[in-house]
Amino acid sequence: MSAFFEKIAQSKKNQIILFLTYVIVTGAGLFLLPDSTIAFLLLLFSILILYYLNLNLRAKWVTGIVILAVVVPFIASFSDSYQTYMEVGTLVGIYCAMALGLNIVVGFAGLLDLGFIAFFAVGAYTYAIFASDQASKFMPFGHYPLSGGTFWIFIFIAAIVAAIFGILLGVPVLRVRGDYLAIVTLGFGEIIRILLNNMDHPINITNGSMGIASITPPSFFGISIGSSNQFYYIAFAIFLLVIYVVRKLEYSKLGRAWKAVRDNEIAAQSMGIPLVKTKLAAFAIGASFSGMMGVVFAAKQMFVDATSFTYLESTMVLVMVILGGMGSVPGVILGAAVVIILRTQVLTNISNWLSAMSSNYGISIPPALSPEKMQLLIFGILLIVFALYRTQGLIPHKNRKVDVAKLKKESEQAALTRKKTASGGADS
Known part of the structure; x- marks a missing residue:
């Protein structure tokens, strides 16, 4: 099993095929289940998967923009919850x-x-x-x-x-x-x-x-x-x-x-x-x-x-x-998306589901325990958990990698140019 995943990780072609398959399947799921919040969130999850693919940055940007600007709005437009999405x-x-x-x-x-x-x-x-x-x-x-x-x-x-x-x-x-x-x-x-x-x-x-x-x-x-x-x-x-x-x-x-x-x-x-x-x-x-x-x-x-x-x-x-992770641009974007989706979709839907359970099956759930009313408690718990076990956030900040060999080569070329300039001035 590990060899299978290593093979996928090393092959860009396999990554692209699996990613496109995921987008098609989740898009079809949202089309067939147009009012399903889970299907909508799974389709959005493709953006996070795209971030971790071994592709060049420009390809990721173009693909992400196409998904968010074309694929998601088009498929969601067939749903009664289109404006909500x-x-x-x-x-x-x-x-x-x-x-x-x-x-x-x-x-x-x-x-x-x-x-x-x-x-x-x-x-x-x-x-x-x-x-x-x-x-x-x-x-x-x-x-x-x-x-x-x-x-x-x-x-x-x-x-x-x-x-x-x-x-x-x-x-x-x-x-x-x-x-x-x-x-x-x-x-x-x-x-x-x-x-x-x-x-x-x-x-x-x-x-x-x-x-x-x-x-x-x-x-x-x-x-x-x-x-x-x-x-x-x-x-x-x-x-x-x-x-x-x-x-x-x-x-x-x-x-x-x-x-x-x-x-x-x-x-x-x-x-x-x-x-x-x-x-x-x-x-x-x-x-x-x-x-x-x-x-x-x-x-x-x-x-x-x-x-x-x-x-x-x-x-x-x-x-x-x-x-998301202080100083991390993709981490902050992910953190904002997670918080907003939790506030507007996940917690609200869970509260509605609990209300339906209470009315249909006679299960008594105090209104004070509604997840929608306990947002501050939930986010407080999330912060405590991340402070203890994930101190750098969902996507930690990464410093840009420096090509030491390239810098050394440029430094040597600059030194050689200065030397030639100095010797030329001395000869004159």
Whole structure:
């Protein structure tokens, strides 16, 4: 049996055949059992299998995009639960982008942020105020609400506004670290939430605790976007953009500076890394991703209020990062997907199944023991288990492998070039 698996692991052809077989079988299962959550999750599981295949990175990217953008939506469209599946996919995309933003702050730069949801709120309210008649209550000029076409512009405007708030958070916390940093960021998140909840007087900017309703849905060349399957592609596109930027940043000069600060601030500073600029860049860039997804959230819900941006939501995003693996981009994506699917699909379906058992078979199950109501307990247990037995998360962070022979060859060629240049100058 072990020889069989070793043969598969060594052969790319066998891996591709087995992977395609798995996708076809799980896709057929979702087609034949269209309302089966298990079939839907098994098809999504193919993305995790794809990550571990021995294929080149470009092939994995193309295959994953095809599965998520074409295969899953097409097969799910035959189901009565199509919009539910796309709603889950949209939420996964939103929270994956947020978790990647927090991973820059926590995983790369080592700055514990417990108020990250504040930037999500800033992005949501930035669009909600101007995409409803709320802006007309305090703006003396302009015609509101703005059209749905401005949604695409507000994605970038919200990123800039959230980045500014990230800098405002970063400036006062530059001299604190560890537990003190966590307390300050927690306080910042609560301050933003309370401000949004009370900015209805003396000037009514956010409509206070009543929230902002009737938000204009986005439009694309005159076509109104309102269904979950349409927002799925918006969230998916922004999610791909965020992954691209994060991957580029991770191995850039700035990314290496973040990791140096995370490992040892004093050593990083002694090597010439500017701590102020490096930390502020982490807060600003991480916040911008959250602000972008805040716009998508506000447009999708068509209503926002301060209750959607509590400390609990910040904690859940942090759980995604820790569960997946701090500093690991694929791990954070997996952690966010696991948490959202557990919250929206698995625990809800188990609760419904238990309710059906109670009504059909007379099995008395106290409502307080419903898995849907015990989310915090379940996630708390998961964190404890991972803290004890899987400290680096589901997919631990891996440093990029360095080709020592290639570096040595390049170094020798550079030294030879310098020697020739020096000898040429001496001869002249």
